[in-house]
Amino acid sequence: MNPYIPVLIVLIFGLTLGxxxxxxxxxxxxxxxxxxxxxxxxxxxxxxxxxNEKMSVKFYLTAILFILFDIETIFLYLWAKAFPxxxxxGVIEIMVFMVILVAGYIYVLKRGALEWx
Amino acid sequence: xxxxxxxxTIQFIATLIKFAIVAGxxxxxxxxxxxxxxxxxxxxxxxxxxxxxxxxxxxxxGLMQSLADTIKLIxxxxxxxxxxxxxxxxxxxxxxVFPAFLIAMAIPYGPDIHAFGxxxxxxxxxxxxGFLFIFAVSSLAVYGITIAGWASNNKYSLLxxxxxxxQMISYEIPLGMxxxxxxxxxxxxxxxxxxxxxxxxxxxxxxxxxLSFVLFLIAMFAETNRAPxxxxxxxxxxxxxxxxxxxxxxxAAFFLGEYVGMFVLxxxxxxxxxxxxxxxxxxxxxxxxxTGFIGVSAIFGHVTLMLKATFFMxxxxxxxxTVPRFRYDQLMSLxxxxxxxxxxxxxxxxxxxxxxxxxx
Numbered sequence: 001m002n003p004y005i006p007v008l009i010v011l012i013f014g015l016t017l018g019x020x021x022x023x024x025x026x027x028x029x030x031x032x033x034x035x036x037x038x039x040x041x042x043x044x045x046x047x048x049x050x051x052n053e054k055m056s057v058k059f060y061l062t063a064i065l066f067i068l069f070d071i072e073t074i075f076l077y078l079w080a081k082a083f084p085x086x087x088x089x090g091v092i093e094i095m096v097f098m099v100i101l102v103a104g105y106i107y108v109l110k111r112g113a114l115e116w117x
Numbered sequence: 118x119x120x121x122x123x124x125x126t127i128q129f130i131a132t133l134i135k136f137a138i139v140a141g142x143x144x145x146x147x148x149x150x151x152x153x154x155x156x157x158x159x160x161x162x163x164x165x166x167x168x169x170x171x172x173x174x175x176x177x178x179g180l181m182q183s184l185a186d187t188i189k190l191i192x193x194x195x196x197x198x199x200x201x202x203x204x205x206x207x208x209x210x211x212x213x214v215f216p217a218f219l220i221a222m223a224i225p226y227g228p229d230i231h232a233f234g235x236x237x238x239x240x241x242x243x244x245x246x247g248f249l250f251i252f253a254v255s256s257l258a259v260y261g262i263t264i265a266g267w268a269s270n271n272k273y274s275l276l277x278x279x280x281x282x283x284q285m286i287s288y289e290i291p292l293g294m295x296x297x298x299x300x301x302x303x304x305x306x307x308x309x310x311x312x313x314x315x316x317x318x319x320x321x322x323x324x325x326x327x328l329s330f331v332l333f334l335i336a337m338f339a340e341t342n343r344a345p346x347x348x349x350x351x352x353x354x355x356x357x358x359x360x361x362x363x364x365x366x367x368x369a370a371f372f373l374g375e376y377v378g379m380f381v382l383x384x385x386x387x388x389x390x391x392x393x394x395x396x397x398x399x400x401x402x403x404x405x406x407x408t409g410f411i412g413v414s415a416i417f418g419h420v421t422l423m424l425k426a427t428f429f430m431x432x433x434x435x436x437x438x439t440v441p442r443f444r445y446d447q448l449m450s451l452x453x454x455x456x457x458x459x460x461x462x463x464x465x466x467x468x469x470x471x472x473x474x475x476x477x
Contacts (some may be wrong), residue, residue, distance in 0.1 A: 003244045014215025024196035025365035038199040040271040066286040080300040091472045102240035114453045116446035
């Protein structure tokens, strides 16, 4: 059996379960809307500005750094799998890779990209 | 794999049965955990906790409280905030539920069963690249939180979801790196093969690679947005974080996703570092032959894994009521400045030591 058939079954189940939970309240719950009720919650005070305003650029920076480092982590997995076949060659290769990676990491650190204040 | 039609049928039916069992199990986790999370701190703080709701005259330590809460939640009115992005607002709970379920199905819950002339693996999803699958799917959990916060049109939600997503993606890197040394040591990306390789007490991941375990444990708490890293829903600052505007069953859906996620990471920690379904000093895989009944090994293996996972679930609650919350800059610098370099050093050291031992 193709090992990805169960993945499909679980995926359909998970999506259906989420959709049912999401739709359940619409059928079972009472419904008496009032304008005060649907106001976004701001501790009972009338809301001041719209919520979709500017956010700190730090979050974007974190996301970009994440993509770089995450791809590198996935690469390390494949290397780890091939480690027995590669032998000492693999160790030296990963050292070279790490030196380049750490150089980039130190650059990011020195430029203050990881500072949160 | 050349399977005959009969074998295909057996495998398919087995998959459906396994799936039903695991899904049923997973749906029991949130109510039990909600109950445990009120009873355990009550025990620690010498109060009573929920102890009234039971069945008829039996109170069974208030265990039915969660059931009552669930029914109450489902029958509550749903309030959609004004100015919300409707489609995304309704989609977000779906995205927070299904990734946790997908990963849970990839965990080996017991040793393979040799029955009906074929081998039945005791994990619903058995793919060769088990790890890559788990990391690919676990990244999807971020979407639910990001969408929920952005679509709610609420400042608290937006701030909470920004914090949560930045925190989750930051700690995914140390989480991934902490599992590379075990892969190096056991030489497989298949979770079941890794468990099979931990067949002695001293071959457990926690002894062979203790630093990995520490890194994984910290990243595990941060990934699930739990205390001491629960800045995404810091009550004092953000009301409830990304699900501030969610009510009724959608609110419950977020909790389902969160608790199943915690359970999955607990199972993963037990699988990678505590021998999964292996019992110390007993060869679980031989139990079938010894007793003469097919499935004895599966039951023993499953119960063992559940006990180990229960310990980690308890640890979650214990830590939550023991350690104070981090500040956001402390959290990010812990992740990026300490855990990632440590993870890299851990990988290189493990590789060098392993190469010196194996290839010398």
